[in-house]
Amino acid sequence: MKLLADFILITGFAITSVILFMLAISKKRKTPQNILMLFLSITLIIIITVATSLHELRNVFIFFNLLEDGARFILGPLLFIYIKSIFKKDKNLIKNHLLHFLPFIIYFGVITLPIGISRILGKTLFDYLELLHGTAYVAIIKDLYWLLYIFLSGRLFLMFKTKMKSNYSSFKKANFDWINKFLISCLLVVLFDLVVVLYRIFFIKEISWDVGLISLCFLILLTIYLGYHGLKQSTIYLPKFLLDNEEASKKDKHQNIKFSLSREELEELKSNLDDILIYEKPYLQQELTLSGLAELIGTTDKKLSSLLNHHLNVSFYDFINQYRVEEVKEKLKLEEYEKYSLLGLAYTCGFNSKSSFYRAFKKETGISPTAYKKENSIE
Numbered sequence: 001m002k003l004l005a006d007f008i009l010i011t012g013f014a015i016t017s018v019i020l021f022m023l024a025i026s027k028k029r030k031t032p033q034n035i036l037m038l039f040l041s042i043t044l045i046i047i048i049t050v051a052t053s054l055h056e057l058r059n060v061f062i063f064f065n066l067l068e069d070g071a072r073f074i075l076g077p078l079l080f081i082y083i084k085s086i087f088k089k090d091k092n093l094i095k096n097h098l099l100h101f102l103p104f105i106i107y108f109g110v111i112t113l114p115i116g117i118s119r120i121l122g123k124t125l126f127d128y129l130e131l132l133h134g135t136a137y138v139a140i141i142k143d144l145y146w147l148l149y150i151f152l153s154g155r156l157f158l159m160f161k162t163k164m165k166s167n168y169s170s171f172k173k174a175n176f177d178w179i180n181k182f183l184i185s186c187l188l189v190v191l192f193d194l195v196v197v198l199y200r201i202f203f204i205k206e207i208s209w210d211v212g213l214i215s216l217c218f219l220i221l222l223t224i225y226l227g228y229h230g231l232k233q234s235t236i237y238l239p240k241f242l243l244d245n246e247e248a249s250k251k252d253k254h255q256n257i258k259f260s261l262s263r264e265e266l267e268e269l270k271s272n273l274d275d276i277l278i279y280e281k282p283y284l285q286q287e288l289t290l291s292g293l294a295e296l297i298g299t300t301d302k303k304l305s306s307l308l309n310h311h312l313n314v315s316f317y318d319f320i321n322q323y324r325v326e327e328v329k330e331k332l333k334l335e336e337y338e339k340y341s342l343l344g345l346a347y348t349c350g351f352n353s354k355s356s357f358y359r360a361f362k363k364e365t366g367i368s369p370t371a372y373k374k375e376n377s378i379e
Contacts, residue, residue: 002054003212009051012220016040016047019227026231032085036230039078042071043223047372050216062119071106072142076149079186082177083153086233087160111138116150131158134202143194148188154183165317166305168290178221180227182222187219249258269307270295283323286352290316321360324350328361332373342369 031349049068052061061262077100084095111132118125132138157288175265193215261269275298282288293316308319331337339346346357346369358378361369 005054006051008213008217008220009047009054012217012224013044013047013051014251015224016044016220016227019224020044023227031091032082032228032233035078035082035085035094036227039075039082040223040227042067042074042078043219046071046219057155066108066112066116069115070104070107072146073107074101076146077101080149080153080156081155082230083160084110087163087224104115136197139197140194140201143190146190146378147187147194148334150186151264157183164310164317165300167290167316169283169317169320171351171355174309176223178233182226182229185218185222187223189215189222192218204234226322261303261311265303266307266311269297272299273304273307277323281323281327282346282361283320284327284350286347286350288350289319293320318360318363320350321356322364325361325364328369329376330373332376342373 020037022036023029023040026033045064045067049061049064052064080100081093081097090096104264113235114125115129118129124130158178161176244328273293276282276293280296282293282296286290290305294301294304297304305316308314308316312319324346328345331340331345331349340348343354343357346354351357351360358369361372366374367375
């Protein structure tokens, strides 16, 4: 078992170190990568702490345990801030979220540091340390804190995905699937650890196999998965007014981004929008954004967003894809596009992935592109 543990620890340390090094030398490093580096560094500290405990390196263990003991009170908030950093441009993001790390500071001051000093002195400083340290109840608190931030991170991610449809006409689903999978995996790992701890409490006995090693193995795998995708993940910044409106909606759901427009302004804006879409067909651009279209029709992204979301009751993403679907349907009628595959045709009409094309087409027509083509094939 010890050989297996060493293999897992060495492999995890090596791969995590390589990813950390690649992030450190990256020329495109931004806030998300800096947060990710901090996440990976904490994982390395956890690996070193477990290794020093396994090989009974007492003095080294005492030092690294000071950094590792409350790690779960840091990793949860870091995950939450990391997801926010992908979508929100804010140089002071960590500084503005320092309160999230308050439980770690309290835990460090009340439990971790006194226990570290007690180990050095060879005697317990305070009686309460005997009751708290190493008990299953402390482990439950740590797991529940992790679960809280997995929930908050998941809710934040879903909110950003919804907001993206108000600003982008297309985005590759694969760019974000990994975040969803990572959060679900984190949830399963924490629930596994929680079940084991509860088993120990209610049945008052140890499990024959090393549960801690299994949990650590899962954490290493999750960290590698996060680091691998974090290296490639680009930032998808959303307009400030959309993010501000999300905050405003928490205070007043009826006073968020309903921008004040007169009837005349609405008619003129709608007319200009129709003209641009009919004659210039900007929806054929795969990377068309709300601000890009607003610039074409001579208005602001805030006014255009208000027109679409509050007067036409449609997101920017769905609105543009309606035109793209209609363009596909029109080209299917033309002989010059007869030799095009459906996917090739979709790309010429502004779609950038098969999944988004099929999903949008079926939403608008009620049938798949393949079925539609068969029903409307050129004789």
